[in-house]
Amino acid sequence: MKKKTLVPLLVFLMGICLVSLVVYNTDTHEKEQSRTTAQLNATTYGERIENEIINGIEITDVLKQLLISGTGEINQFDTIAKNIMSDSVESVQLAPAGIVTDIYPADGNEAGKIDLIHDKERGEISIYARDHHTIVTQGPFELKQGGYGIAVRNPIYLKDENGQEYFWGFTIVILRVPDIFSDATSALSKFGYEYSLSKTDNPWSDNYKVVYQSDRQLTNPVSYDFTIGTENWKFEVMPENGWGNNTLIAVISVFFIAITMLLVTLTRMWLVSKENKNKFQILAHTDSLTGIYNRYGFDELAEKMINKNPKAKFVAVLLDIDDFKFINDIYGHVYGDKALRSLADSMKAFFPSDALLGRNGGDEFCILLKNYSYEDVKEKLQQFTMAPKTFSYKGKEYPFYISLGYSEYPTFASNRSQLMRCADAALYEIKLHGKNGCMAYREGLELRVRKQLGFAFRDISEHLPGAFIIYRADKEDDELFYANQEFLHMAGYKDMDELFRLTKKSFSNLIREDEKKKIEASIWKQIDNGNGNDYIHFHLRRADGSYLSVLDHGRIVESQQYGKVFYVLFMDWEDMKSHYSEKFSG
Structure with a gap:
């Protein structure tokens, strides 16, 4: 009784341990797979966002080239700015000596004409861009037209008549957020991901400020980092349902716990029946009459x-x-x-x-x-x-x-x-x-x-007037036992071993394939009718795969060791016809 309780309990505890291990490994694997997939998405869409921002920055490079070629002047600024605008650009600006003088479109942007170098909020970062010859981004900040924007300032340097380089000012583009990267973020939301895009406050800081993010707070996200100018950007991603597959874990847990309970039940049933099984095994292996x-x-x-x-x-x-x-x-x-x-x-x-x-x-x-x-x-x-x-x-x-x-x-x-x-x-x-x-x-x-049994009687069989074989008289197992030398010679087999190997010791494999059913049916029909095995004509398979037309005549004999067997004599059909036709024609 103690064994019947302890063993199932042990099976249950081992099963629970196994379930825990399987669940842990599955959860770990799913999280790893989820993180790998998320990292691929973060990289793919992070690169896309990076390219979109860079494309916006290239507007400032276009203006820079025009300034260089125009020796510090851009004629028809509004026409040029209109042509390089896009849906994600709020405005394009020129700021000679750091003072914004030209803005396109002008309507609604009059307040943007300020002295960047001496502005309280923009001065420090603008001076940094000027002195370090680097593009800077600032924002996001709220736009008066609605939404948010990021200002990109590209410092421009020209040469005077003496070839000396001097600071001309800034070419500026205001990018709308999140319009500039809305395609990427929309795709991620569709695929079931939460995201966050952030950048350092300024070029000399390590503190990140969120540029744009989805609704939920991210937990242990994967990220794609990139640099624009001297500022670091970070795009972070995680699945909206978390890293684990809770549904799969629940299904696996229920499945394996059910199996554990089934094993516990079967174990107890096995222990209960083991005693009876031992008795049955003894009976199955023991002779009831003698006890051995x-x-x-x-x-x-x-x-x-x-x-x-x-x-x-x-x-x-x-x-x-x-x-x-x-x-x-x-x-x-x-x-x-x-x-x-x-x-x-x-x-x-x-x-x-x-x-x-x-x-x-x-x-x-x-x-x-x-x-x-x-x-x-x-x-x-x-x-x-x-x-x-x-x-x-x-x-x-x-x-x-x-x-x-x-x-x-x-x-x-x-x-x-x-x-x-x-x-x-x-x-x-x-x-x-x-x-x-x-x-x-x-x-x-x-x-x-x-x-003594009659199957190694060489002194008789080798002198029989014809080819001779012995095989088992069984429809399902027509095993070949013996063939004399005359049969081996007639059929082209080197010896008994080759005969047994090529025929797989089956008489039916000596009959041509298309004749098998007919010949075997004819043999057993004669036997079943009590006529013995009368003369039968068929094509005998030779060792080389060719066929010889033969006539056979057989009898069933009862053997003490092998049961019923066929004794069969074979004659070459063509030789027999030729011999007797000559005999009777003469």
Whole structure:
């Protein structure tokens, strides 16, 4: 009960920690992305604002060039000023010796004709521009016509008749705020950004004064800095909804908390069901009759043991009860089961506790012994084979006998399945030699077993009058088992290995593609009708990809090891027609 509470609680705490980490990382990432995007916008629109202000300043440069070329005079000032005006320019002015004398447009701007050098508000910065030969900006200040403006003063220097430079005065432009940069600020507002444009109070100050800004106060904004003349400007930007994506954070938090709660629930359910699962696993791996592993359980554990200890020695044992069918037929299946349980009990008592014991099915049993060699187990297995074994029938004990084959890993096998096949070959050899015995696998033993089964009968097949193959009589798995030399020669295959490789061991891959369905249907139709496999004409695929017209004749044979198989003879169709046409024409 304690585990069922603590483990879900631990899962919950770990889940909350994970949620916090994910939310933190997501929030950090979103803020970084948001700041990167905002910085790009600040730079893009900051440069645009800078260019707009510079374009306004260029008006003063135009007037400067006219003054230089006119030796300090500009004829038809109003006409020229009218042509260089724009919607964002409030007025254009000339101030020889620092005194504003000409303003365009004149209407409403009469008050602007002042002595800049001696003016209380404008004097200090104007003198700085004059003495340092630099453009200065001043403002923003309220315009009498409405709105706000920034004054740009460009000091002009000419040369007298002796070539000496002297201060002529200022060319001035008054820029309307925010008209001068309204396109940039409107675009930023449309994209959901707050902004602020500010500049230093004067060239010698580090204090910034806001030129124009949106409604909200900025928090930790990104900025684009630029310089006009000797004055520093700063354009700051931030998203109107802040740097974080609160909606995304909320969705992620709810999602991961829901997953955490689901994991807590599933963990508790898993702990509750684990006890039952262990019971089911034992049942799934155990033979209910004998109490030892069934085939599935034995194979799984044997595979794990060998894979975990690939350099260790193992001995695999296969054994079965001799004439077990006789016991079932004479005494009944109940007493056959008693014999099986008796044998399993003998195995448990005789072999060490770390031996893996299993029942393959029927009367066949299997054993895996770790860290044993042939020499280690030879005498022990012989003793077990010959030890008396009995089952009880109507109060009397009746003896039964076993046959046993065994093989060694890695001497004769590289994996579990190969090891078991070798042990099976040794067991079958014992059966062929009269049963009730014990034998170790040795090289070549498997080949002799196949001779007994009828699949390595070279002394017969190589002298058959025709090409010959054997394959499994199964619609879904027509596996090739054997081909004699005459068939390999006729079809152009170097050897059995090349035949198996090019056909993928399938008989159907020997039939031309467009004939497969028809030929296979014809074969099975004859079989299903009880006619065996009569003569069938088709095109046989050769090793080089060409096709040979052949006639085949087959029969189904029952094999003890492979079940139903086809024995098939082939004849060259063209050679046969030519031979018989000559014979009968003669």
